[in-house]
Amino acid sequence: MGSDTALPRNEGGEQRLRLSRLLSLRQRILAVNIFVVVILAGGLFYLDSLRIRLTESRVERARAEASMVATTLGGLPRPAWPAMLERLGRDSGARLRVFAADGALLADNWAMGPPTYELRDPADERWYRSAARWLDNGVDALVVAASRPMLVNDESRRAAWPEIATALQSRRAAVEVRRAPEGTPFISAAVPVAAGGESLLLTVNARDIRRQVRAERFWLALALLATLIFSILLSRFLARTIATPLRRLAIAAHRVRLGRAREVDVPVLPERRDEIGLLARALADMTQSLRQRIDATEAFAADVTHELKNPLASLRSAVDSLDRIDDPALRAQLLDVVRQDVGRLDRLVVDIAEASRLDAELSRARFEPIDLATFIGNLLPMWETRRPEVSVAFARPRLGSAVVMGEESRLARLLDNLVDNAISFSPESGLVEIKASADGDQVKISVEDQGSGVPEEAREAIFNRFHSIRPEADFGRHSGLGLAIARAIVEGHGGRIEVGDRRDGRAGARFVVRLPGAAA
Numbered sequence: 001m002g003s004d005t006a007l008p009r010n011e012g013g014e015q016r017l018r019l020s021r022l023l024s025l026r027q028r029i030l031a032v033n034i035f036v037v038v039i040l041a042g043g044l045f046y047l048d049s050l051r052i053r054l055t056e057s058r059v060e061r062a063r064a065e066a067s068m069v070a071t072t073l074g075g076l077p078r079p080a081w082p083a084m085l086e087r088l089g090r091d092s093g094a095r096l097r098v099f100a101a102d103g104a105l106l107a108d109n110w111a112m113g114p115p116t117y118e119l120r121d122p123a124d125e126r127w128y129r130s131a132a133r134w135l136d137n138g139v140d141a142l143v144v145a146a147s148r149p150m151l152v153n154d155e156s157r158r159a160a161w162p163e164i165a166t167a168l169q170s171r172r173a174a175v176e177v178r179r180a181p182e183g184t185p186f187i188s189a190a191v192p193v194a195a196g197g198e199s200l201l202l203t204v205n206a207r208d209i210r211r212q213v214r215a216e217r218f219w220l221a222l223a224l225l226a227t228l229i230f231s232i233l234l235s236r237f238l239a240r241t242i243a244t245p246l247r248r249l250a251i252a253a254h255r256v257r258l259g260r261a262r263e264v265d266v267p268v269l270p271e272r273r274d275e276i277g278l279l280a281r282a283l284a285d286m287t288q289s290l291r292q293r294i295d296a297t298e299a300f301a302a303d304v305t306h307e308l309k310n311p312l313a314s315l316r317s318a319v320d321s322l323d324r325i326d327d328p329a330l331r332a333q334l335l336d337v338v339r340q341d342v343g344r345l346d347r348l349v350v351d352i353a354e355a356s357r358l359d360a361e362l363s364r365a366r367f368e369p370i371d372l373a374t375f376i377g378n379l380l381p382m383w384e385t386r387r388p389e390v391s392v393a394f395a396r397p398r399l400g401s402a403v404v405m406g407e408e409s410r411l412a413r414l415l416d417n418l419v420d421n422a423i424s425f426s427p428e429s430g431l432v433e434i435k436a437s438a439d440g441d442q443v444k445i446s447v448e449d450q451g452s453g454v455p456e457e458a459r460e461a462i463f464n465r466f467h468s469i470r471p472e473a474d475f476g477r478h479s480g481l482g483l484a485i486a487r488a489i490v491e492g493h494g495g496r497i498e499v500g501d502r503r504d505g506r507a508g509a510r511f512v513v514r515l516p517g518a519a520a
Contacts, residue, residue, distance in 0.1 A: 030235045030239075034231060043220045043223075043224070047213055047216055047217050047220065050212075050213060050216060051209065051213045054209045054212060054213070055177065055185055055206070055209060058185070058187055058204075058206050058209060059175050059177060059187055059189075062094070062175060062187045062188075062189040062202055062204060063173045063175050063189050065092055065094065065189070065202060066173050066175075066189035066190070066191045066200055066202040067173050067191050069085075069088055069096060069191075069200055069202065070191045070192065070193045070200045072084060072088070073085075073098065073193050073194075073200065074193055074194050078106075081098060081106070081107045082107045082108075082109075082111070082112050083112065085097075085098070085107050085108070085109040085112065086109045086112035086113045088109070089109035089110075089113070089116050090109070090113060090116065092116075092202075092204075093116045093117065093204060094116060094117075094202050094203060094204040095108070095109060095110055095115070095116055095117065095154075095202070095203045095204070096108070096109045096200065096201070096202055097109075097156060097200070097201045097203075098193060098198055098199070098200055098201075099158040099164065099198065099199050099201065100197070100198055101196060101197025101198065103157070103158040103159060105156050105157075105158075106198065108156065116204075117204060117205040117207070118205070119151075119154060119180055119181060119182070119205060120180075120181065120182045121181060121182075122181055122182055122183075148177055148178055148179040148185070149178050149179065150178065150179050150181075151178040151179060151180050151181065151186045154203065158199070158201075161176075161188060161190060161201055162176070163175065163176045163188060163189070163190040163201075164190040164199045164201060166190070167190040167191050167192055167199060168190075168192055168197065168199055171192055172191070172192075173189055173190065173191040174189070174190050174191075175187065175188070175189045175190075176188050176189075180205050180207075182207075183210070184205055184206060184207045184209065184210045185205075185206040185209050185210070186203070186204075186205050186206070187203070187204050187206055188201060188202065188203045188204075189201075189202045189203075190202075241276070242276065245267065245269060245272075245276050245280065246276065246279075248267050249266070249267065249279065249280055249283055252265070252266045252267065252283065252287070253283060256287055256290065266280070266283055266284040266287045267280055267284075268280055268281055268284045269281070311341040311345050312341075312345070314337065314341050315337075315338060315341040315342070315345070318334045318335075318337045318338045318341070319338065321334055322334055322335075365407040365410065365492075366407070367405040367406050367407055367493070368405065368406070368407075368408070369403050369404070369405055369518045370403065370404055370405070370406050370408060370411060371399060371400060371402065371403050372397070372402040372403070372404065372436040372443065372445065373396050373397050373398065373399050373400075373401070373402060373436065374399070375408075375411070375412075376394055376396075376415065376434060376436060377394065377396060379412060379415060379416070379419075380392060380394050382416075383416075383419050383420075383423065383432075386420065386423055387423050387424075387426075389428050389429060389430075390423050390426045390428075390429075390430045390431070390432060391429075391430070391431045391432070392419065392423070392431075392432045392434065393431060393432070393433050393434065394433075394434045394435075395433070395434070395435045395436075397436050397437050397438075401437070401438050402436040402437055402438055402443045403443070403517065403518040403519075404443050404493070404515045404516065404517060404518055405493075405516065405518050406493050406515065407493075410489045410492070410493075411489070411493070413485065413486075413489060414485075414486050414489040414490060414513070415434075415445070415447075417482040417483065417485060417486045418447045418483075418486055418511050418513070419432060419434065419447055420482065421449075421482055421483065421511075422447050422448070422449035422451070422509070422511070423449070425449050425451030425452065425509065426449045426450055426451050427450060427451065430449065430450040430451070431449075431450055432447065432448070432449050432450075433446075433447070433448045434446070434447055438517060439514070441516065441517050441519065442495075442514045442515060442516060442517055443514070443515050443516075443517050444512060444513070444514050445512070445513040445514075445515070446510060446511065446512045446513075447510070447511045448502055448508055448509070448510045448511075449508050449509055450506065450507065450508045451507070451508055451509060452507060452508075453501060453502075453507055453508055453509045454499050454509045459498075459499050459500070462483050462499065463483050463484055463486075463487045463497070464484060490513055490515070493515055493516070494515070494516050495513060495514050495515035495516065496513075496514055497511065497512070497513045497514075498511075498512050499511050499512075500512070
């Protein structure tokens with residue numbers, strides 16, 4: 001049994017993938033879907049690059065605005081500077097201050113109007129702003145963002161702004177980016193105003209950068225959450241529709257392999273029209289076929305045991321009686337019984353071996369075209385000598401008109417069993433007729449005898465193993481496997497066999513075999 005069910009080892013292709021050995025199908029489905037989420041999570045790094053680009057753009061804007069304001073102030077008298085700073089600061093949203101060469105504050109647009117930005121104390125903010133700031137810090141830590149110095153206070157002392165000294169020394173704009181208390185970028189730009197040593201300081205709390213980044217992160221988080229939910233639901237759906245049925249089929253196949261074919265209920269999944277459904281139905285059909293084969297094997301074994309017991313019992317009785325009988329005539333009669341029983345056992349063993357290996361041999365056989373006109377003609381002399389008082393006639397067809405694809409030795413056994421059966425049932429001076437002819441895309445072979453025929457109610461049973469309706473005088477001369485072997489050979493060649501009455505209405509049986517023609 002083990003050799004019949006063992007599968008050949010396949011070391012190539014997908015079976016060599018280590019991933020297939022490490023992860024179950026359910027885990028691989030989940031991994032494929034989570035991969036999409038992981039790719040989407042990479043958008044967080046996109047947010048960091050977006051913030052960098054926005055900050056750099058705002059730095060250049062602050063540099064340009066500071067240079068423009070310094071140029072404008074350089075063309076105005078000093079008394080007009082405060083009013084100009086107030087107007088320009090209101091338009092740009094920045095705080096503009098001018099320091100003298102000695103560091104004194106000369107002008108401040110906030111002194112002329114309302115503040116243009118606000119520095120918020122994190123302790124006074126609501127919880128959701130604190131949560132957002134905590135999330136900002138977490139994302140910064142995740143992407144290893146560059147750390148900015150903290151703005152301690154927006155002081156109006158020139159010494160508190162080192163970039164002013166840098167700008168005076170280099171005679172061009174100097175920009176510095178700090179972090180406001182609430183975590184937003186704080187940009188300061190310093191630029192010389194005139195040759196007298198005055199300097200302009202432009203500062204702005206770039207809260208809009210944080211707002212844009214948070215807005216992008218919000219929509220990205222929504223997309224990430226939706227994708228995550230969809231991936232989990234899709235993974236569960238795929239696991240339920242693929243992995244779970246496959247697991248059920250694997251468990252059923254394992255139970256069948258353990259020899260529990262009769263108690264295994266293989267799921268058929270009739271509602272599935274995909275590959276899983278096809279696999280389930282194929283496995284169910286295979287299990288059903290296996291059950292039938294097991295039942296047939298057990299029945300065959302029981303029949304073999306029963307058929308062997310009869311000649312063995314007769315043989316034992318005859319052998320035991322030989323020691324107690326001195327009459328030569330009776331001893332000769334007992335020896336004749338022994339010879340008949342030995343012959344019967346020999347026929348049984350040969351036919352049983354033939355029947356048991358027939359299916360396996362036919363599955364491996366290579367079929368070749370066989371012209372029945374020549375093939376049956378070559379077998380005819382053997383049948384004519386089997387029982388001389390019975391004639392065997394063959395209506396030979398034209399060469400090439402009755403050609404089948406088959407295995408020569410098996411077809412010879414098929415015809416020999418049918419003709420031998422017809423000869424054995426034929427009366428003295430009887431006639432056995434053999435015909436072969438093309439019938440559409442099939443080839444029909446008929447064997448007719450002039451015996452008693454086969455009763456209609458027994459026409460199916462005669463093809464069962466060890467079934468025989470022979471007369472008492474013929475007992476023991478046949479194993480009862482001939483017609484069973486004949487049907488197995490016919491079915492192994494893709495054909496069918498049936499028995500009926502003679503077409504001319506006279507007594508006798510007519511066996512008809514239909515095999516696919518070689519052209520078909």
